[in-house]
């Protein structure tokens with residue numbers, strides 16, 4: 001049988017070197033992170049960044065996150081401030097992205113930041129990607145490895161399904177543990193959450209005061225666009241049941257095992273639910289259900305990030 005996943009590789013010395021060689025040539029590579037899988041390319045290379053936008057069919061005005069091994073590496077590109085150091089010390093490496101002012105002499109391609117004078121930076125906590133970053137003398141622009149406005153991939157097969165043979169190397173590291181994208185926090189002026197994530201507002205608030213964005217305020221992160229994270233079939237929220245052609249995404253132990261029921265967490269653990277969300281969307285789509293109904297998910301802690309993604313998926 002033909003292996004449809006011939007672009008997926010296990011991580012070892014050989015595939016590490018192959019990934020590095022490709023990234024140095026300006027090619028893109030699919031890499032695992034603790035949140036979701038990313039489509040990585042040299043953030044200092046115009047060619048590499050162009051490939052990322054083209055492959056994803058991503059609007060040029062939606063900037064990319066730049067990934068570094070540690071703050072020392074980011075120092076040449078970004079202006080730090082006391083709030084950054086506070087959160088960095090507490091959460092990095094980890095599932096949090098900081099928007100900061102870009103240095104004038106930064107080598108980051110203007111296309112990475114959609115020509116803004118700010119830049120989003122992240123320090124991923126994943127052994128594979130960290131060992132690659134260690135061997136590079138440039139940071140990685142790395143959006144989630146899915147076509148624009150779709151669902152982020154949480155394993156190597158998802159990435160291959162999105163881009164087929166258009167990418168040559170995807171490093172397989174099993175399922176991304178967290179399963180939804182990093183929290184994005186702007187540290188320019190008063191700190192604001194631009195995209196909720198597993199590190200919640202309550203947790204961040206212990207270290208610095210977060211400004212809650214009002215609904216009417218201007219979109220400052222394009223990931224905040226209304227239509228996003230779409231599984232490609234209708235999604236209906238706050239439902240109690242589903243007809244047999246539709247799937248019901250459930251949460252908690254009160255739901256029975258039915259062929260069209262998909263439980264995000266039987267033990268009502270919101271982190272577990274977040275980690276199962278995209279995986280479940282993809283599964284339901286592959287099973288060819290026509291619609292996705294979703295029960296009400298508590299809007300606290302990781303539930304805030306889940307509801308954020310669900311609302312956009314339903315839009």
Ligand code: TXA
Pocket residue numbers: 033035036037038039062063064065097099113116118119120122124142143144145180181182184194195220221222223224
């Ligand atoms: O967990 C993650 O963050 C994953 C993994 C691969 O690291 N990456 C990811 O990237 O989710 P992406 O491109 O799918 O989402 C990046 C988000 C978008 O909402 C984008 O608009 C926002 O970060 N962003 C990037 N640069 C920004 C900037 N300068 N100002 C405001 N928002 C920015």
Ligand code: MG
Pocket residue numbers: 143144152
């Ligand atoms: Mg994305």
